[in-house]
Amino acid sequence: MLDIVDLSVEIAGKQILSSLSATVKHGEIVAIHGPSGCGKSTLLGALAGFIPTNQGAILINGVDVSHTPTHRRNVGMVFQNEQLFPHLTVGGNVGYGLPAGRKSRRERHARVIELLNLVGLAGFQNRAVFDLSGGEAKRVALARSLAPTPKFLLLDEPLTGLDADLRDELGRSVTAVLRSTGTTALWVTHDGAEARLVADRVVNFADLHKPLH
Amino acid sequence: MRRLIPVIPATFVTLFYIFPVLTLFRRALTVQAFRDIAASEALANIAWFTLWQAVMSTVLTVAIGIAPAYVLARFSFAGRRLATALITVPFVLPTVVVGAAFSSIFNVRDSVWAVIGAHMFFNLAVVVRPLADAWSQLPRQVGYASQTLGSSPIATMRRVTIPLLRGPLIASASIVFLFSFTSFGVARLLGGPSHSTIEVEVWRQASQLGNVGTGAALSAVQLMVLATLGWWSARSARRYSPRLIRSPIDSRQPARSSCQHAAVASVCAGSIVLVAVPIWALINRSLRTGARPLLAWRALFGFNVSAGVTPTTVAAIQGLKHALLNSLSIAAAAVTISLVVGVLAAISIARGAIVLDVLMMAPLATSAVSIGLGFIISFDAAPVDWRASWWLIPIGHALIGVPFVVRGSLPILRSIDPRQRYAAATLGASPLRVWRSIDGHRIIRPVITAAGFVAIISLGEFGAASVLSRSSNETLPIVLARLIARPVPILHAAGYAMAGMLAIVATAIVVGIEFARPHPHPKNKTHHHA
Numbered sequence: 001m002l003d004i005v006d007l008s009v010e011i012a013g014k015q016i017l018s019s020l021s022a023t024v025k026h027g028e029i030v031a032i033h034g035p036s037g038c039g040k041s042t043l044l045g046a047l048a049g050f051i052p053t054n055q056g057a058i059l060i061n062g063v064d065v066s067h068t069p070t071h072r073r074n075v076g077m078v079f080q081n082e083q084l085f086p087h088l089t090v091g092g093n094v095g096y097g098l099p100a101g102r103k104s105r106r107e108r109h110a111r112v113i114e115l116l117n118l119v120g121l122a123g124f125q126n127r128a129v130f131d132l133s134g135g136e137a138k139r140v141a142l143a144r145s146l147a148p149t150p151k152f153l154l155l156d157e158p159l160t161g162l163d164a165d166l167r168d169e170l171g172r173s174v175t176a177v178l179r180s181t182g183t184t185a186l187w188v189t190h191d192g193a194e195a196r197l198v199a200d201r202v203v204n205f206a207d208l209h210k211p212l213h
Numbered sequence: 214m215r216r217l218i219p220v221i222p223a224t225f226v227t228l229f230y231i232f233p234v235l236t237l238f239r240r241a242l243t244v245q246a247f248r249d250i251a252a253s254e255a256l257a258n259i260a261w262f263t264l265w266q267a268v269m270s271t272v273l274t275v276a277i278g279i280a281p282a283y284v285l286a287r288f289s290f291a292g293r294r295l296a297t298a299l300i301t302v303p304f305v306l307p308t309v310v311v312g313a314a315f316s317s318i319f320n321v322r323d324s325v326w327a328v329i330g331a332h333m334f335f336n337l338a339v340v341v342r343p344l345a346d347a348w349s350q351l352p353r354q355v356g357y358a359s360q361t362l363g364s365s366p367i368a369t370m371r372r373v374t375i376p377l378l379r380g381p382l383i384a385s386a387s388i389v390f391l392f393s394f395t396s397f398g399v400a401r402l403l404g405g406p407s408h409s410t411i412e413v414e415v416w417r418q419a420s421q422l423g424n425v426g427t428g429a430a431l432s433a434v435q436l437m438v439l440a441t442l443g444w445w446s447a448r449s450a451r452r453y454s455p456r457l458i459r460s461p462i463d464s465r466q467p468a469r470s471s472c473q474h475a476a477v478a479s480v481c482a483g484s485i486v487l488v489a490v491p492i493w494a495l496i497n498r499s500l501r502t503g504a505r506p507l508l509a510w511r512a513l514f515g516f517n518v519s520a521g522v523t524p525t526t527v528a529a530i531q532g533l534k535h536a537l538l539n540s541l542s543i544a545a546a547a548v549t550i551s552l553v554v555g556v557l558a559a560i561s562i563a564r565g566a567i568v569l570d571v572l573m574m575a576p577l578a579t580s581a582v583s584i585g586l587g588f589i590i591s592f593d594a595a596p597v598d599w600r601a602s603w604w605l606i607p608i609g610h611a612l613i614g615v616p617f618v619v620r621g622s623l624p625i626l627r628s629i630d631p632r633q634r635y636a637a638a639t640l641g642a643s644p645l646r647v648w649r650s651i652d653g654h655r656i657i658r659p660v661i662t663a664a665g666f667v668a669i670i671s672l673g674e675f676g677a678a679s680v681l682s683r684s685s686n687e688t689l690p691i692v693l694a695r696l697i698a699r700p701v702p703i704l705h706a707a708g709y710a711m712a713g714m715l716a717i718v719a720t721a722i723v724v725g726i727e728f729a730r731p732h733p734h735p736k737n738k739t740h741h742h743a
Contacts, residue, residue: 012467050357052469070360071368083358087376096372097362148363 001026002152002184007056009046016042019056020208024152024186029178031187031195034205040188044154047186049073060151076150080157082141084129090116090140091125097148115143118177135166142174152184159194171197219566222558226572229608233587234436234579237429240590246430256414256431263394263410266325270332270393275386277333278340284480285341286348288473289465292481297342298727299484302720304338305666307673308398309690310712311335313697314491315403317498317709323405331399334487336389347381353464380453387446391439395580398675402694411435412676416582420680425590432583443578488720495713502706509706522703530707533692537711540689544671546607547614551667552660554611555618562619563626573619576612581676584609589680603686609677614667621659626652662729665722672715
């Protein structure tokens with residue numbers, strides 16, 4: 001479970017987020033909907049740990065992680081422009097978060113194949129990321145973020161840049177993957193239709209200023 | 214008229230680069246010359262030292278360059294442009310000036326570490342500037358993506374950032390290696406006879422001992438090593454260049470944590486120390502003339518200092534002033550030639566003369582002493598008996614200056630939409646007016662910047678001038694090196710005073726150029742995640 005309690009973020013003396021609160025239950029997909037520039041991406045950055053918070057707490061399963069560095073939070077993220085690593089293949093990207101020390105090479109390979117199958121990209125492991133279409137790149141980004149089995153997943157406008165048909169198709173398929181893996185997810189979007197399509201519950205960004213249950 | 218444009222740069226590079234290099238090879242490529250080189254233990258030691266110190270200089274320069282490149286690429290702070298300019302200053306400081314400053318600060322000569330330290334000082338900008346430029350265009354989110362997958366910041370650097378920056382890193386390291394491998398001024402002034410490089414040996418053999426054949430053969434070996442390095446570097450840069458993801462927005466942010474503030478403060482302080490300490494050391498040494506600390510400065514500026522100073526000493530100081538005037542004329546000629554040839558070459562290359570692009574860049578990968586030696590052995594018989602001509606030195610400097618003009622103006626010429634020229638022509642503009650109004654005014658700023666760099670490089674150039682200059686037309690660095698080596702306190706001090714003034718002028722020009730450049734992201738100062 002994710003609890004955001006009275007969270008505030010200030011950057012260069014400017015208040016970007018002020019006293020936000022929210023709760024996401026285990027296995028739930030919550031979409032936060034709000035206009036561009038309202039602070040949705042800053043909220044995700046704070047939850048992931050690469051934007052420091054000034055006040056409040058971020059609780060994952062009851063543990064405050066507000067001061068835990070990003071790489072120790074076990075929070076996955078799908079970025080708006082995927083941010084795939086261009087020097088690695090599709091398989092290299094998906095397997096990036098699988099620790100070499102704790103899993104054998106064979107186990108890691110099997111997990112990569114399993115995830116690529118899950119997102120509908122079987123046989124893509126040796127492809128260069130430059131050769132992928134927009135939809136394929138987004139599926140690879142999803143598979144990569146799920147590989148280390150994160151405690152919860154953040155999705156930052158993951159369907160931006162796709163045409164309407166592909167966006168709906170990919171939205172349904174990503175949601176199906178998240179449900180099949182039981183992943184708790186916070187999905188931010190400026191598109192109300194997309195929010196209703198993918199989420200169990202839609203929250204307006206402006207409503208985060210009051211406690212939610 | 215259009216067809217004549219490439220003829221001038223093509224003729225220039227053929228006559229003053231290809232012809233001398235081919236002559237050098239023709240003269241050098243004899244079995245006997247190579248047998249002599251292979252049989253000489255002294256030359257083998259010199260080759261080994263040259264390679265060893267170049268590798269060490271490269272590794273250490275890259276190692277110390279990564280941290281300031283990171284700070285300049287990732288943080289926005291007051292004084293960032295000044296810090297960038299100050300880090301660039303050592304690159305354009307005359308080698309004689311740096312040699313004098315190093316021996317003054319560390320009181321060392323004949324030291325391998327002085328040579329390597331001076332190479333690091335000179336070449337820091339070669340690593341920091343391109344690396345910071347590439348790094349600033351790498352989206353921060355790529356690093357964040359790695360960290361959300363469990364990689365620590367250090368693991369992210371090793372697994373993502375460095376592999377993505379491998380192209381610019383290899384390119385920078387290759388240039389540092391090239392400059393260190395062909396080191397002449399630093400090795401000659403700080404290394405002493407026991408730490409000679411191939412470049413110094415080429416000069417010693419050809420100019421001091423009269424063994425032009427051995428000098429040419431050594432020079433040919435060096436050129437072959439550099440050509441191989443150039444080929445490997447270009448191939449690697451091509452191979453890794455697609456790895457760089459370019460972000461259209463400026464990814465710099467203000468420092469947030471105390472650690473980040475400390476990193477920014479260190480780079481600011483370090484860049485000031487980098488320039489201020491050598492200048493302070495030079496000025497300080499120029500004042501060590503016993504009871505009359507300003508004696509050398511008074512002599513330089515023409516005040517009457519006859520009391521206690523011999524006429525020979527006064528004449529030597531006058532010689533310094535004569536050398537300064539001579540160097541200024543040479544620099545003016547080198548700038549003029551570089552601008553004419555460079556702009557014509559850039560226009561031709563922008564129109565598709567790719568071969569010219571490669572040819573115009575080649576002198577940068579050729580050592581200055583080799584260029585000078587090529588001139589000496591090529592232009593020694595009618596109808597090209599030009600060895601004694603004063604203008605050979607500015608021609609040699611222009612060979613190194615032209616690439617700066619081409620690289621500065623070419624991207625701008627290539628970015629101009631050709632339809633703008635068609636539009637001007639349909640409005641009745643003549644071809645000359647079309648060029649002046651569409652192309653000319655846009656390249657004026659990069660051309661002026663390049664002119665500044667060419668002027669400083671020419672004023673401080675030591676290698677080609679060591680081979681080409683005659684007693685009647687000695688350049689300032691040649692005279693400075695001689696004065697600083699002489700045991701007469703006032704001459705010593707006058708040499709340091711002149712070196713200090715050169716360093717101040719070079720600093721002023723570089724800082725001026727940096728602040729005259731348009732800001733790359735005028736409307737995107739900071740990118741937040743809002």
